[in-house]
Amino acid sequence: MNFFALTLFPELFDAFWAHGIIRQALLKKKITQSTLNIRDFAKGRHRTADDKPYGGGCGMVMKPEPLAGAIRAAKKMAPDSPTILLTPQGRLFTQRLARELSVYDGLILVCGRYEGVDERIRTDLTDHEVSIGDYILTGGELPAMIVIEAVARTLPGVLGGSDSTAKDSFSDGLLEHAHYTRPEVFEGEAVPEVLLSGHHKEIEKWRQETSLIRTFLKRPDLLKDRPLSTLERQMLKKWRSEIDKIIYA
Ligand code: 4G4
Secondary structure: OEEEEEEOOHHHHHHHHHOHHHHHHHHOOOOEEEEEEHHHHOOOOOOOOEEOOOOOOOOOEEOHHHHHHHHHHHHHHOOOOOEEEEEEEEEEOOHHHHHHHOOOOEEEEEEOOOOOEOHHHHHHHOOEEEEOOOOOOOOOHHHHHHHHHHHHHHOOOOOOOOOOOOOOOOOOOOOOOOOOOOOOEEOOEEOOOHHHHOOHHHHHHHHHHHHHHHHHHHOHHHHHOOOOOHHHHHHHHHHHHHHHHHHOO
């Protein structure tokens, strides 16, 4: 997949492209990146990219012409890639949306600054608006990196282990089971015995059960929009009877 980041602060992406799984994915040619400086599409001696809001008020707005120039330059390189504006008013970004976006050949990510972008850029030149959560940030750069990383991780061959995405939290609608590594006892706390037993069937069952129970305890909303398997029903009933024993003791 080809990622295009359109920003007034391209240096913010330098460390992002240069490290970790994104760097590996670039080296393996699973993804490409072009970071376009919106200021390069601004005219005049000062290459101004912002201006005062019509109607008055405080703060500045990103001028449409440099943004349009940058978006059109990216579209020329990737005509079939949707343009995504990162904005608090967008569709909430989830693992589901990451998988939906992963079908495209590329993504053009528009990072706003100041009070936001001229409305005509939003209506005429963007295909999707995405928000990473209900909070305000100074710019769309961090949201763009989050979208890029989450989408890249879903692409075949980007993560080390072949099925490591399939086992992730959310891919089956549940939170991940607990993880342990050496030492066997840390500050008086031992690793659950089953994990040292070597009984792969038992270990798998324990993981499924902890996954289900912690989802119920920490994120019960996730269980609401997901059907339960027969085994999961059984596990929840077992825990209910354990709780009942305590209540009615
Ligand atoms: C576009 C419009 C995204 C971009 C307005 C961007 C939070 C998110 C921005 C703005 C962002 C998010 C200045 C509010 C840049 N903040 N939640 N800021 N603002 O995904």
